[in-house]
Amino acid sequence: MTRWLRMTGGLLIWAAHFIGLYLMSSAADVWSSSEAAGARWMGLVFSLGCLVAVIAMAVWLGKQQGKGGPEAWERRVGLTGVLVAGVSILWQTVPLAF
């Protein structure tokens, strides 16, 4: 499981971020309005949490140098996934500003 997590961890955080934002805005829309400042701040804090998780993931993967063979390849896939996830989370957070 650890090796699958290494490969897909960044993408999983990205998916969790998207679903979390959607659920928060939907919930806010039921109770008050998804446009409310409180809902936006919640989304921003959640996005920052996801970014921290992505950075932690990158650090974890960075520390695993030295292993050769398939595990090095899996680490490379994981690192590129983390990079994509980081950029995507930033991109997905932009709508909160508008």
Add this chain to the structure above:
Amino acid sequence: MTSETGFDVDKYDRFPTTEPRPAGELEQLEQAWCGPRTPWEWITATNNNIIGVYYVGAAMLFFVLAGVLALLMRTQLALPMTGFLAQDTYNQIFTMHGTVMMFLFAVPAVEALGVLLLPQMLGARDLPFPRLGAYAFWAYLIGGLAFFCSLFFGLAPDGGWFMYPPLTSMTYSPGINADFWLLGIGFIEISAIAGAIEIIVGVLKTRAPGMTLDKLPVFAWAMLIFACMIIIAFPSIILATLLLELERALGWPFFDPLKGGDPMLWQHLFWFFGHPEVYIIFLPAAGAMSTIIPAMARTPLVGHPLVVMAMLATGFISFGVWAHHMFTTGMPQISINYFSAASMAVSVPAGVQVFAWIATMAAGRMRFSTPGLFAVGGMVIFVMGGLTGVMVAMVPFDWQAHDSYFIVAHLHYVLIGGMVFPLFAAIYYWLPMSSARPLSESWGKWIFWLMFAGHNLAFMPMHLTGLMGMPRRVYTYLPGRGWDLPNFISTIGAFMFGLAVLLWVIDMIRNFRPFGPREAGNIHDGPGLEWLPSGFYSVRSIPVVKSLYPLWDQKGLAEDVAAGRYFLPGAARGERQTLVTSPLNAEPQYVLRIPRPSGWHLFGAVFTAGFFLILTIQAYAAAVVSGVLAIYCIMRWCWFLDAPHTRKTTEIGAGIRVPNYVSGPSSHGWWAMVIVLIVGGMVCLLAGFSYVFLWSRRPDLWQAPPPISSLLVSVGLLAVAGLCALAAPRAVRVARDGAVSAATGLLVLASAGVIAASIVEGRAWWTTGLQPDFSSQGASVYALLSWAGTFAAIGGLMGLYVVLRRLFGRLAAERPSTVDLIGLFLAFTAAQSIGVILLVRLFPGSGL
């Protein structure tokens, strides 16, 4: 490399072996895997070489049929105000065209390609559940043909391929046309899920030793992600079709706003399936492109890890873009913004793959034979469709283009470029492997250029007609709006495309003629294991893989494999066998005995299809009879599983011995059961989402749940049932007399417990006076309870099955798989039921 299973990978150095193979070994292998000889054997065959060809053939048949429907539509639209098709007929035809292309051609075609190619590509003898694969094929073929034939009786659905309510509700779509869609498609998706289970377990568990994830062919990666996406996405359409059918047949108001329902629920459920479906179709095609382009350019794929990451990323993000089909429905602005951002982001992983293909072509010397032409042509068309995709991801543009011919153009560019052209590239590339004959190269070039030009002539003008305001799905239009000429050109293009397909069909018939030489061999110098010499048994011996491109990098591999110098070179005891390996490092774990063909899977498919189809025409008694017969056939099919072995181990070559039987998480059956439970869990999760969604629409209609006493009884019963189910696998492993009886007893108790809890909970709700047709709360509560109850009923059947196996001496302590799997199912059923009960009792306000 860290070992995953404790297997010493240095043993791979013993291969290829040098000693001569025993006399008669090859003959025994051929005997064990002999092909069908009689018509009955052809029908009941389970071997992937045969089922794969049937499967691809059936998918292409539906492609041709849906293409004919497209030509009928284009004839009607060639000129303004023509009367070639009546309006009602046109509605049925465009609905059937979309439905057949998406459900009966696109997904089955790529699944079929997987069934046909994966065993050879992975170095396996067959996929691990060949009868399940055959069942999935026959269910799909019978269900698909019956569904298509509804067109000839005027009973075809006519609500568009996404069947939005309220148009498809009983009020606006009386008759059984919509029911054909709902039951037919729901059933066909079950067949797709069966195929996905086989593909996931096949890719993870039956790879050649040494084929670690970095050496896994890109096509196999794509099929693995594709199958995982099916497991997550398809439960949504199964649930959606169930809910709409329940509303139509029984009046449960999920989508009726007068009783608290909401048609938007359908759109959420449909597109949670429908948008990933686009990537579900695209990914295997992209995997084929990433295989074909390096072979045709004779150079490794540039950016291999990036391409794999891009496919994984596509799989993930595809579940975050479903609502971009709903920008015009009045969702909250910020949600629309999230989906717009995600829709633009999805172009990044697709772009990574396209750049990798271009770089590979630049790095090598691309050969523009027919597979190369189709690969490059597909890429060009797909990029054009992708660019208009970014345009419609922008909300203001989408508001203008929504439901216009611009969207028709966009989706055809994406689907034809992203799936149809790569599929033709795959057929031209791999056919010499499958039929041992290549298709005509000169015809192929004509077919490509006709198809490429025809496609662009047909769909390019639709961008203009869309921007000029022509809505999709109109059966005719007035002259003088500037739509006449582009529509006429589109029709000419469509017929050019049709001519190309006709030429291809003729060439295929010529190719499969039963006479003439069959010795094409590896004509493209392909680097994958699928190009090894093979027979019905796939490869003579299962090689050790040391490279992503073994036939390029491992010299003499083909000769050594054909000489039986690698793993499992014979058929010990005359059995059909393949090697099961670990999911990450592909280390040998055990020998899997593959069942021989029988008729039970076929009868099971016939009666399952019969159940759904007869249900459509509301002949309920006959449907029940068909359903019972289907259950009987499936139980008979399972009856011969988990049978005893005469030996505990088998020598798989070079003195290495592995077990013939394992149980628990190492076994392929355990993996399949876990995947089935994920499917069930996804349906339940989405039903839970539906419950909360409907509450959020009309909370004023929600009434209090039943008293807490019944909640305690239900949850208590389920907790005990779950514990019994978990204890059974442990009990059967206790080395004592009576262990098997104890495990049987625990499973029976567990199944009785889940059934009893279902009855208690259902009765508790009924006594509150809430009935399913009263309100959206009633409908969603009873839908959730029915889902949990269905699992409980299946659990009851499993309890009966385990008792019968015990009585007939087919349970044994040394073969605990049956107990393991039934225990797992019942434990899941209990946990799922607890989740359902707690949701409907405690949300939004409990009766505590």
